[in-house]
Amino acid sequence: MLFHTPQFFAFFVVVLVLFYALPRPARRWILLAASYFFYMCWNAKFVLLIIALTAIDYTAAMWMRRLPAGRKRKAALVMSLAANLGFLGFFKYYNFLAGNLAWVMARPFDAFALHIILPMGISFHTFQSMSYVIDVYRGEQTVIADPIDYALYIAFFPQLVAGPIVRARHFFADLYDWHAPDAREVLRGTLLVVFGLLKKLAIADQFARLADAFFRDPAAHPGYLAAWSGVIAFSIQIFFDFSGYTDMAIGLAQILGFHFPENFRRPYLARSITEFWRRWHISLSTWLRDYLYIPLGGNRHGRWQTYRNLMLTMLLGGLWHGASWNFVIWGGYHGALLSLERVAGVRERQRWTIADPLRVVVTFALASIGWIFFRAATLHDSLYILGRLFSGPHGHILWWHWQLWFMVVALALAIFEESRGWFERLPEAPAWVYASAIAVCLFCLELIGFTGRAVPFVYFQF
Amino acid sequence: MALVTRRFSVPARLGLALLLFFAIDALAFRTGWYVSILEPDSTAGFLETYLKIEERRPAGRYRQVLTVGDSRMGLKSRVANLVTGDTGCAFGTISVPGTTPRCWYYMLREVDPDCDRYDAILVPLDNYDDRTWENQADRDLDINYLAPLLRVTDLPRFVLSFPSWDNRARAAEAVLCKGLIFQRDFQAFLEHPHTRLEAARLQEEHAQEWYYNAVWERHSLAGMTVDWKAKTLTLPDWLTAGKRSEIEHVLLDEPAPVSPLFKLYRRKWLGAILDRYRGSRTRFIFLRLPRGPVVRPEAPAPDPDSTARQFAAAGRVVLLPEHTFDSLERPELFGDALHVNEEGGYQFSMMLAGEIGRVLGAAPEGH
Numbered sequence: 001m002l003f004h005t006p007q008f009f010a011f012f013v014v015v016l017v018l019f020y021a022l023p024r025p026a027r028r029w030i031l032l033a034a035s036y037f038f039y040m041c042w043n044a045k046f047v048l049l050i051i052a053l054t055a056i057d058y059t060a061a062m063w064m065r066r067l068p069a070g071r072k073r074k075a076a077l078v079m080s081l082a083a084n085l086g087f088l089g090f091f092k093y094y095n096f097l098a099g100n101l102a103w104v105m106a107r108p109f110d111a112f113a114l115h116i117i118l119p120m121g122i123s124f125h126t127f128q129s130m131s132y133v134i135d136v137y138r139g140e141q142t143v144i145a146d147p148i149d150y151a152l153y154i155a156f157f158p159q160l161v162a163g164p165i166v167r168a169r170h171f172f173a174d175l176y177d178w179h180a181p182d183a184r185e186v187l188r189g190t191l192l193v194v195f196g197l198l199k200k201l202a203i204a205d206q207f208a209r210l211a212d213a214f215f216r217d218p219a220a221h222p223g224y225l226a227a228w229s230g231v232i233a234f235s236i237q238i239f240f241d242f243s244g245y246t247d248m249a250i251g252l253a254q255i256l257g258f259h260f261p262e263n264f265r266r267p268y269l270a271r272s273i274t275e276f277w278r279r280w281h282i283s284l285s286t287w288l289r290d291y292l293y294i295p296l297g298g299n300r301h302g303r304w305q306t307y308r309n310l311m312l313t314m315l316l317g318g319l320w321h322g323a324s325w326n327f328v329i330w331g332g333y334h335g336a337l338l339s340l341e342r343v344a345g346v347r348e349r350q351r352w353t354i355a356d357p358l359r360v361v362v363t364f365a366l367a368s369i370g371w372i373f374f375r376a377a378t379l380h381d382s383l384y385i386l387g388r389l390f391s392g393p394h395g396h397i398l399w400w401h402w403q404l405w406f407m408v409v410a411l412a413l414a415i416f417e418e419s420r421g422w423f424e425r426l427p428e429a430p431a432w433v434y435a436s437a438i439a440v441c442l443f444c445l446e447l448i449g450f451t452g453r454a455v456p457f458v459y460f461q462f
Numbered sequence: 463m464a465l466v467t468r469r470f471s472v473p474a475r476l477g478l479a480l481l482l483f484f485a486i487d488a489l490a491f492r493t494g495w496y497v498s499i500l501e502p503d504s505t506a507g508f509l510e511t512y513l514k515i516e517e518r519r520p521a522g523r524y525r526q527v528l529t530v531g532d533s534r535m536g537l538k539s540r541v542a543n544l545v546t547g548d549t550g551c552a553f554g555t556i557s558v559p560g561t562t563p564r565c566w567y568y569m570l571r572e573v574d575p576d577c578d579r580y581d582a583i584l585v586p587l588d589n590y591d592d593r594t595w596e597n598q599a600d601r602d603l604d605i606n607y608l609a610p611l612l613r614v615t616d617l618p619r620f621v622l623s624f625p626s627w628d629n630r631a632r633a634a635e636a637v638l639c640k641g642l643i644f645q646r647d648f649q650a651f652l653e654h655p656h657t658r659l660e661a662a663r664l665q666e667e668h669a670q671e672w673y674y675n676a677v678w679e680r681h682s683l684a685g686m687t688v689d690w691k692a693k694t695l696t697l698p699d700w701l702t703a704g705k706r707s708e709i710e711h712v713l714l715d716e717p718a719p720v721s722p723l724f725k726l727y728r729r730k731w732l733g734a735i736l737d738r739y740r741g742s743r744t745r746f747i748f749l750r751l752p753r754g755p756v757v758r759p760e761a762p763a764p765d766p767d768s769t770a771r772q773f774a775a776a777g778r779v780v781l782l783p784e785h786t787f788d789s790l791e792r793p794e795l796f797g798d799a800l801h802v803n804e805e806g807g808y809q810f811s812m813m814l815a816g817e818i819g820r821v822l823g824a825a826p827e828g829h
């Protein structure tokens with residue numbers, strides 16, 4: 001049941017009605033049941049995996065509450081982390097390791113492979129679960145004694161399959177101090193849902209067709225213009241796909257009275273890769289910072305340690321996205337760029353200068369080059385496409401004209417949002433302005449929203 | 463959840479948003495603006511052209527006769543109108559390839575909103591027996607054809623006329639959110655707006671002449687022979703492999719059975735057309751088209767309970783004798799297994815015009 005299908009909206013309306021119609025104590029039950037139902041619509045069996053991980057982490061945290069600081073407490077943490085990483089490792093990385101082992105032993109690639117289905121959203125809910133247990137261990141998070149509350153934190157359907165990765169303290173602050181959203185919040189939530197739909201159906205899925213055609217057979221689209229337009233099509237697809245999903249998740253949660261953190265802040269307006277990672281998938285990059293980069297030593301032990309920590313964090317971040325060398329290279333590429341920027345002394349500035357538009361273009365180009373490794377089927381394809389960007393005949397742009405103009409409008413809106421923050425002010429604008437914005441979005445959806453078979457969100461595979 | 467506060471009202475804002483959305487949609491797709499720039503070769507554009515030509519056809523002093531039907535309707539109105547002086551009838555046509563009785567209902571509503579324009583409407587049928595292999599009730603092409611013609615009030619009737627939920631959903635889109643149906647057309651328009659506007663302009667200026675004077679297939683199937691026992695055909699050389707296999711399929715396959723579903727479908731939509739004209743001066747004339755270049759020797763027994771015969775028995779329609787056009791069932795008058803060629807069209811139009819003139823009575827004095 002994907003967010004952009006009529007089935008999901010029917011499901012959400014039922015949940016919404018039940019949620020607000022039932023007395024407050026019953027609401028978390030409704031949300032938990034709805035969340036498990038939502039997950040079971042994809043694969044009923046795998047709900048047992050979520051329940052098992054929930055039980056393990058809940059138990060580990062309850063143990064830690066009783067244990068003083070020391071080895072036993074640490075053992076509880078290790079047990080929990082081992083369970084999470086064990087499940088994640090098995091489902092996500094077993095075949096990757098088996099393939100590499102087979103390669104080393106000169107055996108057929110699938111000699112040790114198993115037929116494993118990757119449980120939807122496993123990377124997200126294990127990270128969320130791990131952050132809770134680590135925070136409890138560190139004493140930064142009170143232990144949640146009610147298993148239903150904890151289970152709801154892990155399985156809450158708006159963010160279950162593709163984030164944002166919500167920290168326990170934020171979620172439980174909302175849950176325990178829940179108040180009904182006021183009219184402004186409902187209007188903002190609705191706007192986010194409509195915007196998310198527009199991003200996904202009218203932009204991401206349109207560009208997905210171009211990107212899919214190009215990456216399926218890059219040789220069939222000769223010329224560097226074709227290569228750049230194919231690569232940029234994927235840059236556009238992945239941003240609008242993932243941020244569209246996130247907007248919908250945040251909006252749906254807000255209508256239910258929950259507040260998710262911002263996950264994207266116009267990343268393609270970043271003036272450096274460092275800034276890009278402060279704007280892209282913020283809930284993951286802050287997770288990696290708090291639970292990997294800083295524990296590794298962060299930037300506290302000298303220049304080379306910092307570069308090493310950056311590289312390690314980004315390599316693991318890359319591997320988190322998918323089990324293939326392409327993702328490792330993608331992570332390493334970003335780690336190297338982050339390190340280089342540190343070497344070059346690139347600093348983030350609030351004020352824009354005259355050279356910044358050029359920096360934005362360069363950063364976007366660098367990010368787009370990185371996406372080649374993210375999207376291409378094989379390393380060979382990635383290197384082929386990379387070579388094509390800078391050589392050969394010019395060929396022609398793969399986009400339709402109107403798609404180009406549509407992107408110009410989107411860029412103008414992003415710049416306007418960057419400088420004026422129009423989106424946050426929209427729910428408070430006069431009724432006709434708000435209504436017009438929604439109406440225009442719906443009209444665009446009607447005319448250019450992809451209406452074929454629902455295309456899954458890119459990040460659902462992670 | 464506080465949906466209404468002093469500053470904000472969620473229902474009012476969302477209601478206004480929906481209202482504005484439907485207003486924009488209506489402005490674009492219900493005022494005739496977008497329909498005027500539809501791709502002329504698209505299904506909807508094609509149908510619109512036929513309707514526009516018919517709407518603009520001057521009424522004149524003669525009896526007005528209109529034909530509905532699909533591509534098999536072999537009437538060339540240019541030819542039929544050559545003998546208007548004799549028949550007293552002026553012929554127009556909205557026979558659009560691929561259309562079905564459901565389409566004809568909405569097309570007739572469009573060209574004759576007050577049911578007072580025509581003396582006779584001709585309804586061509588493949589057979590009088592409700593025989594078909596196809597479930598026309600669920601034909602999704604109808605949605606593409608009819609999207610520009612549908613009104614909000616058509617919602618229940620049109621949507622529920624499709625048995626499958628998928629097509630019901632699409633039908634609802636065509637009634638409520640026409641942009642969804644015109645989506646591909648609109649995106650193609652955005653890609654090459656100047657080319658489209660030019661094509662629409664040319665269509666607007668010349669379609670009447672192009673369609674009226676259109677020349678059909680000049681080749682014929684003359685020389686074809688059939689061995690019904692061996693189920694083999696000998697076909698002329700000019701046919702492509704695709705055409706040959708199509709002709710073999712149509713002529714040699716088992717004849718379609720009487721379909722209760724098709725009977726229901728015909729009763730529903732042909733009945734709806736007749737109901738609309740109840741009490742008007744318009745007479746409905748059903749005719750069986752020439753069946754093909756050759757006719758299977760063993761004819762299935764006629765079904766006395768068929769839609770056409772029942773309507774005729776009830777006095778609601780005139781049923782031309784089933785074998786009126788049998789003399790045209792010759793290879794030299796057909797371009798393929800189903801369609802008459804240019805010569806066949808000429809002869810059929812002449813014959814039909816004469817028949818209709820006879821049925822409607824002598825030309826009024828002075829004509």
